[in-house]
Amino acid sequence: MAKSMAGPEIEALIKLLSRLPGLGPRSARRVALHLIKNKEQLLVPLSAAMAEAVEKVQVCETCGNxxxxxxxxxxxxxxxxxxxxxxxxxxxxxxxxxxxxxxxxxxxxxxxxxxxxxxxxxxxxxxxxxxxxxxxxxxxxxxxxxxxxxxxxxxxxxxxxxxxxxxxxxxxxxxxxxxxxxxxxxxxxxxxxxxxxxxxxxxxxxxxxxxxxx
CATH class of the missing domain: 3.40.1360.10 (Dna Topoisomerase Vi A Subunit; Chain: A, domain 2)
Structure with missing residues (x-):
């Protein structure tokens, strides 16, 4: 059984990132590490932008955009x-x-x-x-x-x-x-x-x- 390299929060972030198109487990780990290393410049504003997207982004009822x-x-x-x-x-x-x-x-x-x-x-x-x-x-x-x-x-x-x-x-x-x-x-x-x-x-x-x- 593979050992966990980080806490559950970081492992969860890596797992979610690996589901994105073009990102496998290795690239997801690199992205997660880069985000964590640049927490204030990237991770915090990214988190805020994603929260706003969840709240406001929707599918157009007319065209599907x-x-x-x-x-x-x-x-x-x-x-x-x-x-x-x-x-x-x-x-x-x-x-x-x-x-x-x-x-x-x-x-x-x-x-x-x-x-x-x-x-x-x-x-x-x-x-x-x-x-x-x-x-x-x-x-x-x-x-x-x-x-x-x-x-x-x-x-x-x-x-x-x-x-x-x-x-x-x-x-x-x-x-x-x-x-x-x-x-x-x-x-x-x-x-x-x-x-x-x-x-x-x-x-x-x-x-x-x-x-x-x-």
Missing amino acids: IDSASPCTICTDTRRDPSLLVVVEDVSDLWALERASVINAGYHVLGGTLSPLDGVGPDDLNIAGLLARTAKGEIREIILGVNATVEGQTTAHYITDQLQAQAKAMQAADPSFEPVTISQLAHGVPIGGELDYLDEGTLLQAIRSRKAFG
Whole structure:
């Protein structure tokens, strides 16, 4: 049985840090040690910031973004084009596109991709919320900003089918209803690539060269 190198409080900190993306047990120990050595400069303000985040950070009821208000800053920004909506898998993808400043649109976060093997079906994603937004008739184009993976493309095809079925039903009830244009990110996004890891130039080219999906 391995011996404990520190008190239970420090061991608990290391254990929690090791659960973060990119941090294993060794790197978690190094981070914990660095924080403890710089208690006043890092650990105390980090603790305060995390406590404030727990209290104030929430999921946007409209798009699924994470912010300190709901609707979020993006959804309440009147300078954005209300007719253009970018659908992404995760908040990290939304933030990647915003960092690159490649498009002035609204967003919709799905919360993942369809993956039957992992038990993730349509009801586990925010697809119903997307359909509710398009049913209002304000959105003219949807850009499918899902990742170029098998799961991402499967999700894109499912969403396209749902949007087309919705448009058909809406037109039957109201012939003046115009279906949304569905496009996808184009050149520059490699097969298997994830948006969060792409540079600004690649993202800009992908947005500008988007093409009809299907």
